[in-house]
Amino acid sequence: MSMAPDAAAAKAGAQLASNRPWSGLGATSEAVWGDCAGSAAMPYRAAVDLRAPAFKCSCPSRKFPCKHCLGLLLMFAREPTSFEPVPAPAWVNEWLDTRSDRADRAGRSTRPRTAAESERITLMQERRARQREERVAAGIEELDLWLRDLVRHGLAELPQRPRSTLEVPVQRLVDAQAPGLARHLSATWEPLHASGGWVDPLLMRLGRLQLLVEAYRRIDRVPETMRAVIRSSMGFAEARDDVLRGDVVRDRWLVVGRRFEVSRANLRSRRTWLRGADSGRFALLLDFAAFGQALDPQPSVGTRFEAGLAFYTGAPLRALIADQTSEPESASTLGAGHGLRAGLIECASLFAREPWLESAPLLVESVRLGRTELGWFVVDADAASLRLHPKAAGWALLAASCGEPIQLFGEWSDAGLLPLGMSGPDGCESVATATSGT
Amino acid sequence: MSDWQSVTAVALVGTARRSLPDLPEGLPEGDPEQSLLRALAYLSVNRLVSAPLPSFDQPRWPACPPDPRPLPPAAARARLAILLDSDEPGLVGEWLRSANAAGCRLPGTLLPSLLDRALTDLRSIRSLVLAVAGQRGRWLAAQNPLWSSLALFADPVGAFREGNRAVRVQAFEQIRDDDPGQALGLLTQIWPAESTQMRTELLGCLARGLSDVDEDFLESALADPAAAVRAVAQDLLCQIPDSRFLERMRRRAQNLIRMRRGRTGPRVDVNLREEYPPDLVADGFPSRPPRGPGLKAWLTAEIVALTPPDLWPLDALAGFLESEWAGPLVTGIVRAVARFGHREWAEAVLLLSARPNRGLGLEIDVRALALGLGEAEREALVLTLIGRAPVLATEVLRHIQEPWSEALSTAALRDLRVLANTSDGLSRYLQILYAARLLASPGVVPIAEALLEGADRRGLESVLQRLIDTLRLRSQIHEEFERS
Numbered sequence: 001m002s003m004a005p006d007a008a009a010a011k012a013g014a015q016l017a018s019n020r021p022w023s024g025l026g027a028t029s030e031a032v033w034g035d036c037a038g039s040a041a042m043p044y045r046a047a048v049d050l051r052a053p054a055f056k057c058s059c060p061s062r063k064f065p066c067k068h069c070l071g072l073l074l075m076f077a078r079e080p081t082s083f084e085p086v087p088a089p090a091w092v093n094e095w096l097d098t099r100s101d102r103a104d105r106a107g108r109s110t111r112p113r114t115a116a117e118s119e120r121i122t123l124m125q126e127r128r129a130r131q132r133e134e135r136v137a138a139g140i141e142e143l144d145l146w147l148r149d150l151v152r153h154g155l156a157e158l159p160q161r162p163r164s165t166l167e168v169p170v171q172r173l174v175d176a177q178a179p180g181l182a183r184h185l186s187a188t189w190e191p192l193h194a195s196g197g198w199v200d201p202l203l204m205r206l207g208r209l210q211l212l213v214e215a216y217r218r219i220d221r222v223p224e225t226m227r228a229v230i231r232s233s234m235g236f237a238e239a240r241d242d243v244l245r246g247d248v249v250r251d252r253w254l255v256v257g258r259r260f261e262v263s264r265a266n267l268r269s270r271r272t273w274l275r276g277a278d279s280g281r282f283a284l285l286l287d288f289a290a291f292g293q294a295l296d297p298q299p300s301v302g303t304r305f306e307a308g309l310a311f312y313t314g315a316p317l318r319a320l321i322a323d324q325t326s327e328p329e330s331a332s333t334l335g336a337g338h339g340l341r342a343g344l345i346e347c348a349s350l351f352a353r354e355p356w357l358e359s360a361p362l363l364v365e366s367v368r369l370g371r372t373e374l375g376w377f378v379v380d381a382d383a384a385s386l387r388l389h390p391k392a393a394g395w396a397l398l399a400a401s402c403g404e405p406i407q408l409f410g411e412w413s414d415a416g417l418l419p420l421g422m423s424g425p426d427g428c429e430s431v432a433t434a435t436s437g438t
Numbered sequence: 439m440s441d442w443q444s445v446t447a448v449a450l451v452g453t454a455r456r457s458l459p460d461l462p463e464g465l466p467e468g469d470p471e472q473s474l475l476r477a478l479a480y481l482s483v484n485r486l487v488s489a490p491l492p493s494f495d496q497p498r499w500p501a502c503p504p505d506p507r508p509l510p511p512a513a514a515r516a517r518l519a520i521l522l523d524s525d526e527p528g529l530v531g532e533w534l535r536s537a538n539a540a541g542c543r544l545p546g547t548l549l550p551s552l553l554d555r556a557l558t559d560l561r562s563i564r565s566l567v568l569a570v571a572g573q574r575g576r577w578l579a580a581q582n583p584l585w586s587s588l589a590l591f592a593d594p595v596g597a598f599r600e601g602n603r604a605v606r607v608q609a610f611e612q613i614r615d616d617d618p619g620q621a622l623g624l625l626t627q628i629w630p631a632e633s634t635q636m637r638t639e640l641l642g643c644l645a646r647g648l649s650d651v652d653e654d655f656l657e658s659a660l661a662d663p664a665a666a667v668r669a670v671a672q673d674l675l676c677q678i679p680d681s682r683f684l685e686r687m688r689r690r691a692q693n694l695i696r697m698r699r700g701r702t703g704p705r706v707d708v709n710l711r712e713e714y715p716p717d718l719v720a721d722g723f724p725s726r727p728p729r730g731p732g733l734k735a736w737l738t739a740e741i742v743a744l745t746p747p748d749l750w751p752l753d754a755l756a757g758f759l760e761s762e763w764a765g766p767l768v769t770g771i772v773r774a775v776a777r778f779g780h781r782e783w784a785e786a787v788l789l790l791s792a793r794p795n796r797g798l799g800l801e802i803d804v805r806a807l808a809l810g811l812g813e814a815e816r817e818a819l820v821l822t823l824i825g826r827a828p829v830l831a832t833e834v835l836r837h838i839q840e841p842w843s844e845a846l847s848t849a850a851l852r853d854l855r856v857l858a859n860t861s862d863g864l865s866r867y868l869q870i871l872y873a874a875r876l877l878a879s880p881g882v883v884p885i886a887e888a889l890l891e892g893a894d895r896r897g898l899e900s901v902l903q904r905l906i907d908t909l910r911l912r913s914q915i916h917e918e919f920e921r922s
Contacts, residue, residue, distance in 0.1 A: 148471035154452025203446050207482025210475045300512075340491055348487035355483045370497035377494070385494035393550070399578045400546030403499030414486055426509060429547050432519075 016071025025075075027083035029296065032076045033092045034083075036068045046072050047092045049099055056095050077294050132177050136234060139176025140213055143169055143185070147210070155202070159192055166192075180235030181216075184209050184356055194415075195390070204414050208356040225313070229354055232314025240320065248308035248322045251276030253283065255301050256334045256363060256409040257420030258430050266291035272298055273361055273409065273420065274309070274319075275335055282361040283309050283319040299328035301421045302428025316353070317361070333423045334407050337363040340384040347412050359413035366405040369398045378408060378417070389418035391433045400424050400431075442485055445477045499581065503573040507543040514918040515545050522551050527563070528876040530555065532912050534566040535841070540919045544571050549578055553585050564588070598624070603636065610643050618647035626655060634664040641670045648674060653681055660722040668722035672744060676777055684746065686721060691745040694738065695767075697754060704757035706767070710734045735766040742770025747783040755786050772802055779810035781819050788819075788834070792827050804830075808837035817846050824853050832857070832866045838877065847878035851885050858898060871901045878905075880913035 016022075016036065023043065025034040033047035036059075044059040046068040055065035076083060088096065113121075146169050158166075166189050173182035188209055191201035215222070215230045222230065232238065253274040261269045272285040289295045299305055306326040309319040338346065347360040367378035370385070376394035377387040388394060389410075397406070397419060406424040410417045410431075419431045444459040453470040458477075465476045509515070514537070521530050530552075537544070544552060549571060556567035568575060568588065579585035587608070594616070597609035614621035625640055632640065641659060644652055652674070659671035660683070675683035696707040714733065719725050723740070727733050750771075758767040768790075775783045784807050791802040808816055816838055823831035835850060842850065850870055857863030874882075886906045893899040 147475060148469075151449055151471050151474050152452055152454045154450050154455065156450040156452075199446060199450065200442075203449055203478055204482040204485060206449075207475075207478035207480070208486075210479040211483065214476070214479065344487075344489065344491070351483065351487050355486075368496045368499075370494065379494045379496045381496075383493050383495060384491035386491055393547070395550040395578070395582065396547040398499070398581065399549040399574065402502035402546070402574065402577075403497075404502075405496075414489070424546070426546055429545065431547060 016067055016075075022072075022075070024089075025083045026088065027076060027297075028088055031088055031092055031096055032072055032083060033088065034072055036071070044068050045091060047095060048073050048076075049096060054099060077292055083297070135176045136178045136216075139173050139178050140181070140216060142172060142176070143181070144213065147206075147213075155199075158202070159198065163189075178235050180233050181209075181212065182235070184212060184233070184358075187358060201414055212356040228314040229316065230314075232312065233354065233356060236314070238312050238314055243310050243312050243320055244322055246310050246313065248310050249276070249279065249281065249283075249319075250306070250308045251279050251281070252304050252306050253277070253309065254304040254331055254335050255299050255328075255421075256361075257411075258298075258301055259411075259418075259420050259433070262291070268293075268295065270295050270298075271420075273411075275361075275363065275409075277304065277335055280336070282317055283311065284317045284361070285321065286318060301430035302330055302334070302423065303328035304331045305329070317350070330428070332427065334363060334409055334421060334428060337365040337407055337409075339382050340364055340367070340378070340380045340386050341382065344386075344412070359411035359418070361409070362412040362417060363407070363409045365407055367408055368403070368405050369394060369401055371398075375416075381405070386412075387416045389413070389416040392416070392419050393431055393433060396431060397422060400426060400429055442481050445474065445481060448474060449478065500577070502577040505543045505572050505574050507541055507572065509545055510537055510540070510542040511918060511921055513921060514542075514915070515548070517915060517918055518545075518548055522548065522555075526908070527555070529908070529911065529915070531563050531566060532876065533915050534563070534570050536916055536919045537570045538566065542570070542919070543574065546574065549575055553579055553582075553588060556588055557585065595624070603639075606636070607639050607643065610640055611646060614643050614646045618649065619651065621647075622652055622655060634666065637662065637664065638666045638670055641667060641674070644674055645677070648677055650678055650681070653678055656681075657683065660720065662722075665724060672722045673777070676744060676746075683721060687741065687745045688749055690741050691749060694741055695750075697750070697757065700757075703760075704751070704753055706754065706757035706761045706763075708734070708738055708761065708763045708767075710737060731766075735763065738763050739766040739770040739773075742767060743773035743777065745774055746778045747771060747774045747780045748778075752782055752786055755783075755790065759790075772807070776803065776806035776810040779812060779815065781811055781815040784808075784811060784815075785819055785822055788823065788830055789827060792830050804833045805837050808834045813840050817843055820846060821849055824849050828854055828857055829863070829866065832870055835870060836873070840877070842874070842877050842879060844879045844881055847874065847882045848885060850874060850878065851882055851889065855889065858895070864895065864897070868897060868901050871898075871905050875905050875908040876912075878909065880909045880916070883909050883913075 021037040022034045023037070026032070029050070031047055031049050033045070035043035035045055037043045042058075044057055046055075046057040046059070046066070048055055048065075048069055055069040057066045057068045059066050059068055061067065167186075170182050170186045173179070173185060184205075188202060188205040191198040191205070194201075212230070212233055215226075216234055219227055219230055253276055255272060256275050257273040259271045261271070263269065268289045268291060270285075270287045270289075272287075274283040274285065275281070276283070285298075287295050287298075305324055305328040307324040308322040310322045312318045312320075337343065343362045343364045347362055350360040351357055364378070364380060364386075366381045370377050370379055371394060375387060375390060376392055376397075377385050379385045392410075397408075400406070400422060401424045404425060406422050408417070408419050409421040410419040412418075418433070421428065421430050423429075445461075448456050448458055453474055458470055458473055461473055461477045462480050465473065465480060467473075468476065510518070514533070518530070518533050521533055534552075552567045552571060553575065556564040556571075571578075579588050587605075594609040594612040598606050598613060601609060610621060610624075613624065622644070625644070629637065641656075644656070656671045656675050656678075660668055660675075662668050662671065672683070675681045678684070694709055696709055698705050698707070710733075712733065714727055714737075727736055730736075755771070758764055758771060761767055771783070772787055775787050787802060788804070788807065808819075811819060816834065820831050820834050820838070823834060832854065851874065854867055854870055857867040883906055886902055886909065890899065890902040890906065893902055
């Protein structure tokens with residue numbers, strides 16, 4: 001709304017967004033468009049270029065952007081599902097093309113950099129990288145001292161300590177530009193606020209955090225691929241473009257589970273798990289949006305599409321869709337899964353590569369839901385049982401399974417299996433985290 | 439070789455106070471703190487990947503009966519998930535109604551949220567949830583003690599025999615819904631042993647699926663020692679068309695009231711002796727008239743109240759008003775209209791209440807009158823009132839809980855708009871618009887938009903906007919069920 005030219009336009013835009021006089025709504029990654037029935041005989045055609053916000057509308061308003069474009073954007077933010085993910089119609093494409101041409105011309109018109117300038121820029125970049133390495137190293141030393149102090153005096157009194165004193169070292173790691181390590185440390189304290197015993201889960205996490213610290217100290221002595229994993233876990237991010245330039249894995253990818261999270265900073269994230277029908281490989285698509293903003297529409301759980309995925313070197317489960325070559329079609333199951341024992345062995349190999357991983361994907365076959373006073377669990381055909389995460393939507397799973405064996409996908413961690421997708425008598429469904437019945 | 443327990447024990451009390459156990463071989467050397475952290479690192483990964491998988495027989499749940507109804511279309515399923523998260527509970531009802539009309543069942547994963555809602559929400563939502571949830575809903579609710587109060591008893595007869603008072607009543611309602619005859623038989627069996635309160639409540643349950651099969655039992659309940667039970671029996675007998683009880687009441691009323699044509703209209707004579715007629719006792723009346731009002735006044739009101747109003751021509755009302763017994767006659771007829779639900783009489787009585795000085799100081803219970811009518815008749819009543827007494831129309835309209843017809847929606851929005859010209863009327867009109875969000879037919883959006891164009895008052899504008907938004911969303915819900 002900060003784009004609105006004045007309060008009146010903002011209000012009118014908001015009204016149009018809720019008013020829905022719209023038809024022919026559509027969206028691509030580049031633009032959104034729609035026809036808005038107004039006071040004229042013909043509906044106004046409004047479009048917004050999402051690459052660099054730009055607006056086009058056939059209405060006579062002299063305000064810019066006009067209320068139709070604002071309404072369109074707001075609605076896209078609130079209800080992206082109303083927008084068909086179809087190719088842009090001609091009038092939108094023409095407009096986008098003229099805009100790209102203009103942008104290109106503007107780009108060319110700037111004076112080319114001189115050799116000296118380029119060299120200076122490279123030098124500055126190198127210096128910044130070196131500074132960051134130094135800061136991270138210093139941050140790790142500080143954390144090491146802090147942890148040693150912690151175990152010297154014992155952890156028994158942790159639950160009584162004010163939360164803020166445990167947040168201090170987390171913040172120090174953020175300042176030291178090691179956000180990945182900071183996140184791991186912050187996750188280490190989570191069992192203190194959860195119900196149930198905190199000692200074992202917290203120490204398990206602390207141990208694996210220590211492993212990451214030690215690994216980073218020895219980073220010069222590990223193989224190249226391992227190095228990338230360690231750096232990525234510390235928080236050295238890979239650029240999206242670099243990932244997309246890497247090798248691409250082609251497969252028929254089946255959406256097996258999805259989870260939404262809202263962070264403390266009100267950032268919404270979406271974790272979508274895919275599994276290759278041929279490779280059996282898991283892939284995690286991560287998307288973020290500021291609160292109130294929409295995430296791009298994505299195929300639903302239980303659908304399959306052909307695509308090439310580009311995996312991150314440093315986070316080998318995480319991937320980007322490089323190119324999608326077919327429309328999603330629905331599948332009858334989530335693909336071939338394992339019994340619990342075999343599934344956990346697969347998880348173990350992921351933890352062997354990245355022991356500090358928070359959770360690992362797990363797809364299991366023919367499990368029945370069970371429940372004791374300790375909570376929900378699943379039992380497979382070999383009578384092996386595995387407990388579900390406290391946030392698992394046990395009742396929803398039981399209702400969807402009718403008490404029969406189902407196929408279950410979820411994230412497995414020391415806290416249990418958190419189901420995110422299932423396939424049962426009604427076909428494939430996504431599973432939300434629990435809100436009900438317990 | 440040390441194990442997890444001994445290492446974590448040291449971690450809890452601190453290396454300053456306890457020395458380390460033997461650590462796993464091959465870990466790098468270091469001070470005690472470092473060694474402890476490394477031991478934790480080593481053991482935690484071990485522990486994680488060797489998590490035990492306790493052996494357990496596959497749990498067996500009672501078999502869930504199959505539900506042949508189809509699942510709602512994908513868009514409708516996605517919509518329900520959004521509605522359950524939103525703060526407009528009425529729209530969940532709209533979704534459920536659409537699902538019910540389309541003959542769809544609920545997606546299993548959303549059943550728990552809906553059962554939770556059925557626990558806390560209004561009864562209207564509850565019965566809708568139970569209808570759409572169907573067999574699977576009953577099956578699921580039986581597995582969770584939290585949901586058992588949804589009156590979803592796998593064994594209602596058992597629950598009826600053993601439960602506490604509330605459970606028994608709910609179980610009895612369920613038995614009555616499943617098989618009215620079985621419920622009547624069960625009630626006859628246990629009847630003598632029950633307390634007055636229980637008898638009253640259980641007898642009231644017979645209102646569900648009431649038919650002339652129940653008449654004999656209700657006749658016998660007219661002799662019950664408790665006045666509350668007798669009143670319920672009278673009430674139910676009034677709802678069985680042409681019951682013997684009604685026949686007796688009609689005869690009494692005809693003897694009581696003699697109509698004749700006067701010069702200016704009908705005249706009414708009340709024909710009662712000064713003694714209490716003994717045959718009334720057998721029909722559930724008290725053995726002695728209550729103290730307070732005079733015998734004649736009391737009896738007149740009671741007899742008229744228990745007689746179908748269609749016994750009298752509509753213009754008898756004028757005669758009632760002219761009569762020496764106007765007070766009791768009007769009191770009786772108002773109660774009778776509410777009890778028997780007669781549209782024309784309801785209209786006449788309501789219009790009477792709107793006439794200054796002619797209501798005889800009577801408070802007319804609009805709610806009872808409105809609820810006494812059938813759905814279609816209630817609508818017809820509002821439609822006639824809208825033109826003649828708009829304020830009164832809003833009073834009745836407030837008590838309509840079912841979706842409005844297209845005609846009613848149009849009239850309510852457009853013809854009641856005149857009310858908005860006064861400040862008292864405006865707040866009435868706004869209440870109607872607010873109720874229209876969930877009840878009016880979505881087809882009236884163009885009318886609402888035209889009203890919005892001409893809206894000159896702030897409050898009106900925002901309420902109309904909200905009305906339009908909600909109506910649009912509701913028609914979207916309907917469309918999502920049609921697209922499959």
